Amino acid sequence: xxxxxxxxxxxxxxxxxxxxxxxxxxxxxxxxxxxxxxxxxxxxxxxxxxxxxxxxxxxxxxxxxxxxxxxxxxxxxxxxxxxxxxxxxxxxxxxxxxxxxxxxxxxxxxxxxxxxxxxxxxxxxxxxxxxxxxxxxxxxxxxxxxxxxxxxxxxxxxxxxxxxxxxxxxxxxxxxxxxxxxxxxxxxxxxxxxxxxxxxxxxxxxxxxxxxxxxxxxxxxxxxxxxxxxxxxxxxxxxxxxxxxxxxxxxxxxxxxxxxxxxxxxxxxxxxxxxxxxxxxxxxxxxxxxxxxxxxxxxxxxxxxxxxxxxxxxxxxxxxxxxxxxxxxxxxxxxxxxxxxxxxxx
Amino acid sequence: xxxxxxxxxxxxxxxxxxxxxxxxxxxxxxxxxxxxxxxxxxxxxxxxxxxxxxxxxxxxxxxxxxxxxxxxxxxxxxxxxxxxxxxxxxxxxxxxxxxxxxxxxxxxxxxxxxxxxxxxxxxxxxxxxxxxxxxxxxxxxxxxxxxxxxxxxxxxxxxxxxxxxxxxxxxxxxxxxxxxxxxxxxxxxxxxxxxxxxxxxxxxxxxxxxxxxxxxxxxxxxxxxxxxxxxxxxxxxxxxxxxxxxxxxxxxxxx
Numbered sequence: 282x283x284x285x286x287x288x289x290x291x292x293x294x295x296x297x298x299x300x301x302x303x304x305x306x307x308x309x310x311x312x313x314x315x316x317x318x319x320x321x322x323x324x325x326x327x328x329x330x331x332x333x334x335x336x337x338x339x340x341x342x343x344x345x346x347x348x349x350x351x352x353x354x355x356x357x358x359x360x361x362x363x364x365x366x367x368x369x370x371x372x373x374x375x376x377x378x379x380x381x382x383x384x385x386x387x388x389x390x391x392x393x394x395x396x397x398x399x400x401x402x403x404x405x406x407x408x409x410x411x412x413x414x415x416x417x418x419x420x421x422x423x424x425x426x427x428x429x430x431x432x433x434x435x436x437x438x439x440x441x442x443x444x445x446x447x448x449x450x451x452x453x454x455x456x457x458x459x460x461x462x463x464x465x466x467x468x469x470x471x472x473x474x475x476x477x478x479x480x481x482x483x484x485x486x487x488x489x490x491x492x493x494x495x496x497x498x499x500x501x502x503x504x505x506x507x508x509x510x511x512x513x514x515x516x517x518x519x520x521x522x523x524x525x526x527x528x529x530x531x532x533x534x535x536x537x538x539x540x541x542x543x544x545x546x547x548x549x550x551x552x553x554x555x556x557x558x559x560x561x562x563x564x565x566x567x568x569x570x571x572x573x574x575x576x577x578x579x580x581x582x583x584x585x586x587x588x589x590x591x592x593x594x595x596x597x598x599x600x601x602x603x604x605x606x607x608x609x610x611x612x613x614x615x616x617x618x619x620x621x622x623x624x625x626x627x
Numbered sequence: 628x629x630x631x632x633x634x635x636x637x638x639x640x641x642x643x644x645x646x647x648x649x650x651x652x653x654x655x656x657x658x659x660x661x662x663x664x665x666x667x668x669x670x671x672x673x674x675x676x677x678x679x680x681x682x683x684x685x686x687x688x689x690x691x692x693x694x695x696x697x698x699x700x701x702x703x704x705x706x707x708x709x710x711x712x713x714x715x716x717x718x719x720x721x722x723x724x725x726x727x728x729x730x731x732x733x734x735x736x737x738x739x740x741x742x743x744x745x746x747x748x749x750x751x752x753x754x755x756x757x758x759x760x761x762x763x764x765x766x767x768x769x770x771x772x773x774x775x776x777x778x779x780x781x782x783x784x785x786x787x788x789x790x791x792x793x794x795x796x797x798x799x800x801x802x803x804x805x806x807x808x809x810x811x812x813x814x815x816x817x818x819x820x821x822x823x824x825x826x827x828x829x830x831x832x833x834x835x836x837x838x839x840x841x842x843x844x845x846x847x848x849x850x851x852x853x854x855x856x857x858x859x860x861x862x863x864x865x866x867x868x869x870x871x872x873x874x875x876x877x878x879x880x881x882x
Contacts (some may be wrong), residue, residue, distance in 0.1 A: 428668055474733055474747065477722070477726050477729055477730060478680060478733060480721070480722055480726070481722065481726075481730045484718075484720060484721060485717050485718075485719055486716040487681065487701075487717065487718065488702075488713065488718070488719065490681075490705075491681065491701055491705060491713070492678065492730045492739070492787065493702050493705035493710075493731065493734030493735065493736055493787050494702055494733065494734050494781060495735075496702070497700075544662050609723070609765040
C-alpha cells in the first residue's frame with residue numbers, strides 16, 4: 282500500500298511539475314480531454330461528422346509540416362499522398378475485401394512508395410522549383426485516374442467501400458484517437474535526433490553534407506514519413522466517405538493544407554493541427570452567410586497572417602510564455618523568475 | 628606500393644572561362660601541418676572544395692589514404708576522415724549552437740567512434756568546450772559574433788574526429804588575442820588526445836590563411852598558389868624568401 286502511494290505521489294508530482302507548470306502543455310491536455318469527452322455530452326451527427334473530418338485533415342496538415350515545415354522541402358502537392366492513400370485503401374477494401382484496419386495501413390504504405398517516387402526526382406530541386414514540381418504530381422496522377430476508369434472509376438471515383446465502423450461515435454473515437462496518437466508520434470520524431478537533422482537540412486543543406494550526413498537519405502525519410510501519415514489520413518477519409526474520388530487529388534486541397542498549416546504556424550506540428558481545428562469548423566460555421574462565406578474566410582486568414590506572420594499558435598505561445606534568457610527553459614508569462622535556474626525574467 | 632596520406636595530382640577546375648585551379652599537384656604526410664597561401668582569387672578555397680568533393684574537378688585526381696575522392700559524395704568523404712570549415716561561415720542560424728554541433732556528432736563516423744558516448748549532447752558539448760564557446764551552447768546561432776562563428780565552424784569540423792582537417796581562414800575576423808587562442812587550440816588539436824568525450828586523432832591539417840605571421844608559427848610547410856598554380860612549396864622560412872612569392876604578393880618590382 283505504501284509503495285502504491287509512493288508511485289501515485291510520484292506520478293502526481295511529475296504531472297504537476299511537467300504539465301501544469303506551462304499553459305501550452307495544459308492547453309494540449311485539455312484539448313485531448315475535450316476531444317475524448319465530447320461524445321458524452323452531445324451525439325449530434327452533424328457536429329461529430331465535422332469533427333471527424335477535422336481530425337483527418339489535422340493529421341494531413343501535420344504531415345505536411347513534417348516535410349515542408351521541418352525539412353524545408355516545399356510541397357505544394359501534398360494532396361498526392363492523401364489521394365494515393367485513399368485510392369489504395371479503397372481498392373484494397375473493394376477488390377480484396379480487406380477490413381479497414383488492414384486496408385488503411387497498407388494504403389498508407391502505398392503513399393510511402395509514392396513519397397519515394399516523388400522524392401527521388403525532387404532531391405535536386407529546392408525552393409520555387411521544388412514547389413512547382415511537387416504541384417505537378419497530383420495533376421499527373423489525376424490524369425492517370427481519368428485514363429483508366431475501369432480500375433479507378435474515372436470521374437465518379439470508387440464507391441461502395443465498407444464503413445469504418447458501425448456507429449458514428451466509434452468513427453469519431455477512431456479518427457480523433459489516431460489524431461492524438463499520430464500527432465504525438467510526429468511530435469516525437471521532430472523532437473528526436475532525426476528531427477535535428479531535418480531542421481539542419483532546412484537551414485543549410487551543403488553544411489549538413491559537410492558534417493558527414495547523408496542528406497539524400499534523410500530527405501527521402503522525410504518524404505516517406507510524411508507520405509505515410511498523409512496516406513493514413515487518406516485511408517480514413519475513404520472509409521468515412523465510403524468513396525475515393527478525384528477530389529482527393531485536387532489542387533485546391535493541396536493549397537488548403539498549406540493555408541491551414543501556415544495559419545496555425547509551421548515548424549511545430551501542433552500549429553497545423555490547431556490551424557485545422559480553427560479553420561475547418563469556421564468554414565462550416567460560415568455557411569450561415571452563404572454569399573460572402575469565402576470572402577469572410579479569406580479576410581480572417583489574411584488579417585491573422587498580417588498581424589501574426591509566424592502563425593496563430595506561436596503568437597499565442599509567445600504571449601503566454603516567455604523563455605528564460607539564461608537556461609532557455611519556457612516559463613509562464615507572469616513568473617518573475619525562471620522555474621529552473623531562478624534567473625530574472627524580463 | 629605504399630600510398631601517401633593525401634595525394635593531389637594534376638588537378639584542374641574551371642568556372643566558365645576562368646581557370647581557377649590549373650595542374651595543381653602536391654602530397655602530404657599524416658603528421659604534417661600545411662599552410663596554403665596566395666593572393667585573393669588564387670584558388671585556395673576552390674582547392675579545399677575539390678578535396679572535400681563539394682566541387683567536382685574537370686580532370687586530375689585526389690587520393691586520400693590510397694582511395695579516390697573525386698566523384699564521391701561529400702558525406703562519404705567526410706566519413707572517411709576529411710573535415711572542412713567554411714570560409715563564409717554557414718551555421719544553422721535558427722538552431723541552438725549545441726544542435727549545430729550535434730549534427731556533426733550524428734554523422735556515421737562520429738557515431739561509430741564514440742559508441743561509448745551514449746549522449747550525443749555530451750560529446751557536442753565537449754567539442755564546444757574545446758572551441759571555447761560552451762558558455763553559449765543554448766543561444767541561437769544567429770546571435771553569435773563573427774569570431775564565435777569561426778569557433779563554431781571549428782567545433783563542427785572536429786566533432787567528426789577527422790584525420791585531415793581543412794581550415795579555411797580560421798583567424799579571419801578574430802582579434803589578436805583571439806587569434807593566439809585559436810592558434811593554441813589548433814596546435815593542441817594537432818597533438819591529439821582526448822578532450823573530455825571528444826577524441827582527437829591528431830589530424831593533419833591544411834590551413835588557408837592571410838595572417839601570415841600567425842600561420843608561420845604553427846605550420847611546418849607552406850604551399851603558395853597564384854592564378855591556380857603552385858608557385859612555391861617548402862618550409863616557411865624558404866618560402867618567404869622565394870622571389871616568385873614576393874612577386875605574386877607585391878607585384879613586379881614591388882620591393
